[in-house]
Amino acid sequence: MDVDGLNAGYASDLLEDYLENPDAVPSEWRHLFESGESDLVATHPGLVRLLQTLEARGNGQTDAAPAPAEPAAPPAEAAEEVRDDLLGGVAAAMALVKAQRMHGHLAAHLDPLGSEPPGDPALEPERLVPKLTPELQARIPTSVLRLYVPGETLAEALPRLQETYSGTSAYEIEHISDHEKRVWLRQAIESGRYRTPLSAGEKKELLAQLSRVEAFEQYLRRAFLGQKQFSIEGLDVLVPMLDETIKLAAEAGAHEVVMGMAHRGRLNVLAHTLGLGYDSIIREFEGERTIEAVVATEEGGTGDVKYHLGAEGTRATAAGDITVTLAANPSHLEAVAPVVEGRARAEQTDRSTRMGLHDPSVALPVLIHGDASFPGQGGVAETLNLAGLDGYSVGGTLHLIANNQVGFTTDPMEGRSTRYSSDLAKGFDIPIIHVNADDPEAAISAVRLALAFRRRFESDVVVDIVGYRRHGHNEQDEAAYTQPLMATQIAEHPTVRELFAQQLAAEGFVTQDEAGSMVKEVTDELRRAHEALKATLGAPRAGGEERIPASTADEVVTAVPAGQLRGLNEELLRVPEGFEVHPKLKGQLERRLRTIEDGGIDWGQAEALAFAALLVEGIPIRLTGQDTERGTFSHRHAVLHDAYTGETYAPLQHLDDATASMEIYNSPLSEYACLGFEYGYSVAASEALVLWEAQFGDFVNGAQIVIDQFIVAGMAKWREMTRLTLLLPHGYEGNGPEHSSARLERFLQLAAQENIRVANPSTSGQYFHLVRRQALDPVGRPLVIMTPKGLLRLKQASSTLAELADGAFAPVIDDPAAARDEVTRLVICSGKLYYDVVGHEERPKARSVAVARLEQLYPFPVEAYARLIASYPSLREIVWAQEEPQNMGAWRTIRHRLEEPRVPLRYVGRSWRASPSEGYPTAHLVEQDRIVRTALSG
Ligand SMILES: Cc1ncc(C[n+]2csc(CCOP(=O)(O)OP(=O)(O)O)c2C)c(N)n1
Numbered sequence: 001m002d003v004d005g006l007n008a009g010y011a012s013d014l015l016e017d018y019l020e021n022p023d024a025v026p027s028e029w030r031h032l033f034e035s036g037e038s039d040l041v042a043t044h045p046g047l048v049r050l051l052q053t054l055e056a057r058g059n060g061q062t063d064a065a066p067a068p069a070e071p072a073a074p075p076a077e078a079a080e081e082v083r084d085d086l087l088g089g090v091a092a093a094m095a096l097v098k099a100q101r102m103h104g105h106l107a108a109h110l111d112p113l114g115s116e117p118p119g120d121p122a123l124e125p126e127r128l129v130p131k132l133t134p135e136l137q138a139r140i141p142t143s144v145l146r147l148y149v150p151g152e153t154l155a156e157a158l159p160r161l162q163e164t165y166s167g168t169s170a171y172e173i174e175h176i177s178d179h180e181k182r183v184w185l186r187q188a189i190e191s192g193r194y195r196t197p198l199s200a201g202e203k204k205e206l207l208a209q210l211s212r213v214e215a216f217e218q219y220l221r222r223a224f225l226g227q228k229q230f231s232i233e234g235l236d237v238l239v240p241m242l243d244e245t246i247k248l249a250a251e252a253g254a255h256e257v258v259m260g261m262a263h264r265g266r267l268n269v270l271a272h273t274l275g276l277g278y279d280s281i282i283r284e285f286e287g288e289r290t291i292e293a294v295v296a297t298e299e300g301g302t303g304d305v306k307y308h309l310g311a312e313g314t315r316a317t318a319a320g321d322i323t324v325t326l327a328a329n330p331s332h333l334e335a336v337a338p339v340v341e342g343r344a345r346a347e348q349t350d351r352s353t354r355m356g357l358h359d360p361s362v363a364l365p366v367l368i369h370g371d372a373s374f375p376g377q378g379g380v381a382e383t384l385n386l387a388g389l390d391g392y393s394v395g396g397t398l399h400l401i402a403n404n405q406v407g408f409t410t411d412p413m414e415g416r417s418t419r420y421s422s423d424l425a426k427g428f429d430i431p432i433i434h435v436n437a438d439d440p441e442a443a444i445s446a447v448r449l450a451l452a453f454r455r456r457f458e459s460d461v462v463v464d465i466v467g468y469r470r471h472g473h474n475e476q477d478e479a480a481y482t483q484p485l486m487a488t489q490i491a492e493h494p495t496v497r498e499l500f501a502q503q504l505a506a507e508g509f510v511t512q513d514e515a516g517s518m519v520k521e522v523t524d525e526l527r528r529a530h531e532a533l534k535a536t537l538g539a540p541r542a543g544g545e546e547r548i549p550a551s552t553a554d555e556v557v558t559a560v561p562a563g564q565l566r567g568l569n570e571e572l573l574r575v576p577e578g579f580e581v582h583p584k585l586k587g588q589l590e591r592r593l594r595t596i597e598d599g600g601i602d603w604g605q606a607e608a609l610a611f612a613a614l615l616v617e618g619i620p621i622r623l624t625g626q627d628t629e630r631g632t633f634s635h636r637h638a639v640l641h642d643a644y645t646g647e648t649y650a651p652l653q654h655l656d657d658a659t660a661s662m663e664i665y666n667s668p669l670s671e672y673a674c675l676g677f678e679y680g681y682s683v684a685a686s687e688a689l690v691l692w693e694a695q696f697g698d699f700v701n702g703a704q705i706v707i708d709q710f711i712v713a714g715m716a717k718w719r720e721m722t723r724l725t726l727l728l729p730h731g732y733e734g735n736g737p738e739h740s741s742a743r744l745e746r747f748l749q750l751a752a753q754e755n756i757r758v759a760n761p762s763t764s765g766q767y768f769h770l771v772r773r774q775a776l777d778p779v780g781r782p783l784v785i786m787t788p789k790g791l792l793r794l795k796q797a798s799s800t801l802a803e804l805a806d807g808a809f810a811p812v813i814d815d816p817a818a819a820r821d822e823v824t825r826l827v828i829c830s831g832k833l834y835y836d837v838v839g840h841e842e843r844p845k846a847r848s849v850a851v852a853r854l855e856q857l858y859p860f861p862v863e864a865y866a867r868l869i870a871s872y873p874s875l876r877e878i879v880w881a882q883e884e885p886q887n888m889g890a891w892r893t894i895r896h897r898l899e900e901p902r903v904p905l906r907y908v909g910r911s912w913r914a915s916p917s918e919g920y921p922t923a924h925l926v927e928q929d930r931i932v933r934t935a936l937s938g
Contacts, residue, residue: 104165232265342680360395372407391665625693697742
């Protein structure tokens with residue numbers, strides 16, 4: 001192989017690649033480097049240093065002779081023989097070191113049940129070329145190998161290296177594309193900086209924690225036979241790991257640890273990590289609700305099963321008190337992941353500054369995943385993708401995979417296509433630490449390393465805790481039906497507490513008696529709590545149920561004085577000196593100076609004014625969504641781009657009198673994680689107006705779990721208050737089955753007990769008042785707005801300054817031109833269809849027809865509607881007109897509200913359809929025309 005001339009540069013690049021990762025170069029090059037026959041290898045600075053050391057040693061000098069600062073020329077014939085023998089050996093040693101770092105995990109003893117690791121030929125010194133025999137190993141000094149484990153020669157260092165990378169912990173770090181992170185991790189791992197042995201006191205405390213964990217699970221199982229507790233046993237070490245996490249977070253100055261997890265081990269975490277009293281957990285088992293029952297207006301909420309409830313606790317640490325929250329969680333695995341991230345982000349954001357100051361050190365997010373869920377649920381990938389984005393980063397999340405090597409009854413080989421549950425994280429440059437759950441000291445070290453990395457690089461970290469599941473999926477399941485071999489093995493396997501007690505007894509830290517009494521103490525404590533509780537069961541408890549405040553939306557003043565709006569309008573057009581807005585856009589924006597005086601305030605302008613007024617009133621705003629900064633339909637332009645430099649400027653972040661933050665970000669192309677994130681943010685920041693915008697309303701169904709499980713039900717299940725606002729472009733404009741419908745019917749079907757508000761405003765002024773009402777109403781509720789597309793700039797849908805400066809959001813808009821006494825048919829519609837009806841050629845002829853708009857669909861404006869009907873004395877017919885098919889839109893859910901005993905009600909709209917809209921624009925026009933004609937005269 002020619003490594004001279006033109007090829008030399010290429011070859012030396014390859015050598016560097018090889019030294020970094022032997023597998024990264026074609027095999028013929030690998031063989032060349034490992035053969036020791038290449039001049040290139042002989043001239044490599046690191047190798048040259050080695051040869052000089054060896055020469056010096058040959059000349060009787062010491063090993064400690066300093067290496068030259070600059071690489072010297074290759075030594076001449078004197079080193080020839082040594083080179084033949086050693087150069088290849090060194091290259092092989094380097095390959096071995098790289099292999100340990102990259103593949104050491106394949107030989108690691110991660111499985112508490114003792115399955116044999118697969119190993120890898122690259123890890124075997126005897127199989128390398130040349131063979132790294134013990135003699136050769138003893139001649140290779142570690143100084144040239146860039147190793148951080150102790151040892152002067154490879155022979156001394158290799159066992160340490162193997163122990164480090166292939167022990168009961170293992171690491172996957174070499175996939176990380178950032179050199180600094182890789183080197184930091186190698187140093188941290190190999191130096192053992194985070195593996196300092198626990199002190200005697202710490203060891204005893206660790207045993208005490210494991211005793212608490214075990215005694216708790218065993219007590220509940222015996223006391224409440226067959227009740228679901230989703231036992232943690234087999235992954236007991238998770239609890240001490242969380243304790244270490246909390247301690248380290250407090251030491252690093254965090255005020256809060258925000259956690260999310262599923263069912264597995266949750267009760268144990270509630271008791272021991274959050275500090276919920278044993279009595280409250282036992283009460284749940286006894287069938288009483290401890291989290292005070294949720295009362296949504298009249299009937300009350302549903303509450304939730306015990307292993308879904310959230311909680312908040314305060315933990316005292318040497319560094320001070322720290323709040324620990326566990327987010328309430330639906331059964332839908334991993335759905336809580338983005339919610340936790342959003343909550344953490346809210347905690348980390350100072351919303352009293354105009355841009356929102358973000359300090360990730362304030363709160364640490366911790367997510368506990370299942371080993372089947374982590375690779376299986378797509379929301380995990382969406383969530384991981386948020387980590388590095390400006391609008392979403394939380395300074396790194398600690399991910400703990402509670403890996404019990406089974407998902408319900410599904411084995412890993414049926415549940416994922418990758419070796420490890422954690423492999424997804426590799427694509428996000430996240431370091432992965434695997435640890436055997438039966439080695440509690442290694443598990444504590446894993447947390448220490450993980451958090452040190454997070455702190456240093458503000459990056460996510462994954463710790464894959466490999467354990468087992470001592471019982472079935474829950475306490476009603478028999479594991480041996482489906483995993484018989486594993487179940488037998490587990491039945492014979494001592495608990496981690498037993499193993500650790502034996503270890504500490506052997507090391508002389510505790511006696512077996514002391515270890516036994518640790519368990520007994522906890523069992524006694526549980527028994528006492530249970531007895532005391534039994535005596536109180538059934539008795540009325542103090543405090544009672546706190547009612548959820550009813551909506552006060554009608555009382556909110558949303559109008560803004562005209563003078564103030566004029567001033568804000570001008571400020572919103574202000575850009576820094578020298579900032580060049582695109583010439584075409586500049587003209588469009590400057591038009592806003594005229595419309596504020598002459599009328600024609602369109603959607604984008606009304607929104608900007610609503611936001612600006614809120615910001616000066618001290619209400620923080622966060623708006624995200626795909627392409628939201630500009631607006632999908634190019635109507636918003638909240639973030640301007642200098643036409644020549646590309647620099648950005650958001651006038652809403654520079655208002656003179658603003659006292660609250662305006663966060664605005666384009667989101668990544670995700671609905672599920674992004675909406676979950678905003679839900680979490682909005683719950684933690686209940687004073688803020690948090691809006692999420694779909695590109696087209698259709699796409700919101702990618703986030704259906706967030707809607708069903710959190711947004712509409714969070715209050716009833718967990719009493720979570722949010723004023724999260726969804727902007728969903730909706731309306732039939734001939735764009736086909738998608739891009740037409742935001743699935744209004746779904747929201748209306750989910751609406752009950754005033755859990756959400758659903759509106760379809762038809763003018764920019766209505767939108768202005770609606771948004772402001774949503775932000776200013778002291779009682780927060782989620783709001784779903786069907787937002788328009790064509791109406792964004794439609795003259796008739798625009799408003800005047802007076803309409804913003806007076807008035808309020810009207811849930812129903814009457815026909816302004818109706819000849820009241822003559823009207824026999826009242827057409828009621830919502831949103832954009834109104835303009836199709838009133839703009840139709842048939843409209844002037846239909847004098848006996850009035851056309852009213854229903855602007856708020858839920859809560860249905862019962863009184864306003866009754867007044868509307870009563871105001872038409874000659875009414876003989878009410879027509880509900882909608883664009884959507886009969887099985888979609890509002891019809892089926894509000895029909896009973898529209899019914900009026902004296903006047904027949906009729907449906908006009910598309911027929912029952914499997915798909916929301918026609919695929920052909922011409923077919924759309926025909927259908928739209930038919931609907932309008934029928935409404936007016938059919
Ligand atoms: C989205 C979703 N799909 C299916 C289920 C039903 N389910 C409950 S637990 C479980 C297995 C979970 O396995 P894993 O993530 O490994 O956690 P483990 O129960 O083993 O701790 C499944 C499939 C669910 N809860 N959520």
